[in-house]
Amino acid sequence: MVYVPREGASMELDAGRPVFTFHTGAVYLLSGQVHYHIESGSEPFHYTHGPGSLLGLEQAHLPEGLVQVRVLAPIQARAWTYKGLESYVGKDIQFALAGLLSLSQQQRRLTQELARRHQSPGGAAQQLATLADQNAQAGHQGMAEVYYNRLVGNYPDHDVTSAIREALSQIRQERRGTGPLQISTAPSNLPQDTQLSLYQLAFGGLDGLNRDILERFGRAFEAGSALCTEGDTGDELFLLLKGKVDVSRQGQHLGSLYEGDLVGEMAVLEGQARSATVVAAEETLTLALNREQFQMIFQLHPSWTWRLLQGFSLRLANAYQLLARQNLSQVCS
Structure with a gap:
């Protein structure tokens, strides 16, 4: 059943109508x-979104008209300006979780599509280099570092990799921490005075993290260790802070996830059994949170919700x- 937000302007549009021509902001589909x-x-x-989808946050980061967004079947929705949504998600945890789950699913769908279209190592490496460069140029250094790390780790001998090593080194120099962190899995309540930017948490690597959070909720996995197993009951989700994990279903490899990705969120947020097996492909560090702890973070620090949603939208x-660059490259070739 789709969660119905308590606030937001009612919005109804007939089939064929453009969505964001009449509304600049976010839309949550009810039907x-x-x-x-x-x-x-x-x-x-093509990507069709149904009830429960949070749409429009990505439009703030895109050139106008790059993605055509139209109503396929008549919709009923709630709508907010960006500032209005930022205010509301801090007050409605259930809606915040629903929005987070929607964006996570959208991200996974796009990641799978890009992987399918860039099956050759050269194409995949160029994809990561493009993402890294455009984020660095836009000033999103934490995000750029994520893509640089993936490029260096997966394609160390590729031509584009050697060209970005200096850029990666400079970002790491600027973000250098103050020493190693001790990781513990002992249970603990999150103190109310703990301050942490979830944008940094999701995309900034270990150097931007609050030490208290890591020591209480960080969990390390050696290569070959399972974070979760298909069919099991899930009570934790994992935010990948460092490393790489492989995802499989019924023995078939589905893809890999990296720093900044969420693992196991559907099982925790929707109460479903684990839909896939996730195994650390290398030494991997995560933030492990159960549903109660995850909700506690949102309650104590509502601004985190917006930062995390913004990170996914970026x-x-x-x-x-x-995807648009593929069209441009073909036209220009």
Whole structure:
């Protein structure tokens, strides 16, 4: 059942109508379908969103008209300006969790599509280099570092990798921490005076983290260790802080996740059994939170909610721009 927010302007649009021509901000679907379309080389990209989808946050990071967004089946929705949504998500934890789950699912769908379209090592490496460069140029240094790390770790001998090592070194120099952190898995309540930016948490690497959070909730996994197993009951979600994990279902490899990605969120937020097995491909550090702890963070520090949603929306915008670049490269070739 779709969660119904307590606030937000009511919005109804008939099929065929553009969504963001009449409204600049975020839209949460209660019923109906919205269709995203982007020209992307010889294979345009289509994505249909249904009830429970939080849409529009990515539009703030995209050039106007890059993604065509129209109503596929008549919709009923709640709508907010960006400032209005920022205010509201801190007051409604259930809605914040629903929005987070929606954006996480959208990100996973786009990541799978990009992986399918860049199956060759050269294409995948170039994809990561493009993401890293555009985020560095936009001033999103934490996000740029994530993509630089993936590029260096997965394609150390590729031509584009050697060209960005200096940039990565400079970012690391600027973000250097003050010594190693001791990781413990002992249970503890989150103190109310703990201050932490979830944007840094999701995308900034270990150097930007609050030491108290890491020592209380950090969990390390050696290569080959399972974070979760398909079919199990899930009571924790994991935010990857460092490393790489492989995802499989019924023995079939589905892909890999990296720093900044969420693992196991659907099992925890929706109460479902684990839908896949996730194994550390290398030494991996995570933040492990159960549903109660996750909600506690939102209650104590509502601004974290907005920062985390913004982080996901920036990733979505990056993916849409990559898909659009495919079309541009084909036209110019």
